[in-house]
Amino acid sequence: MAVVYAREAALPVDDYIDVVGHSALGATRPINDRDRIAAMIEGADLIITARLDGRCVGLARCLTDFAWVAYCGDLAVHDDFQGRGIGKGLLEACREHLGDGVGMGLLSVPGAVGFYDKHGPSVDLHPYGHAYFMNRKRGV
Numbered sequence: 001m002a003v004v005y006a007r008e009a010a011l012p013v014d015d016y017i018d019v020v021g022h023s024a025l026g027a028t029r030p031i032n033d034r035d036r037i038a039a040m041i042e043g044a045d046l047i048i049t050a051r052l053d054g055r056c057v058g059l060a061r062c063l064t065d066f067a068w069v070a071y072c073g074d075l076a077v078h079d080d081f082q083g084r085g086i087g088k089g090l091l092e093a094c095r096e097h098l099g100d101g102v103g104m105g106l107l108s109v110p111g112a113v114g115f116y117d118k119h120g121p122s123v124d125l126h127p128y129g130h131a132y133f134m135n136r137k138r139g140v
Helices: 013-021 034-043 086-098 110-123
Strands: 003-007 046-052 055-064 069-077 103-106
Touching (some): 013 034, 046 086, 069 086
Antiparallel strands (some): 003 046
16 A cells, blocks of 8 residues: 555644654654644644545645745654655655755754665755753743
């Protein structure tokens, strides 16, 4: 069965929790706070899902103006489905929906750096020496 990539504005909270909770991002996201996850989904400008036989196995959640820049806040593939090109497919689907005139930035969790080193250049995603992050004042 082929993986289907699609824009999905109303991603179910349970799908987000299942995918992200079973990925390198799980420990860095508030997966036990359903209301906060719902707000994160609602506030996203672009959500791309990867579905296999209807099951959400990967997702990209972005904030963007659709004119100049996008920030991919979440790029996750369920642990059981990694190594099948789904992460790369999500990045390609983001590019398709954003268009060639929109740049996209993201921060990698340490456990996913190898993915970006391997696949980043093939989707025109390049490292920029240093990235900075201001920690949240509450929880994860």
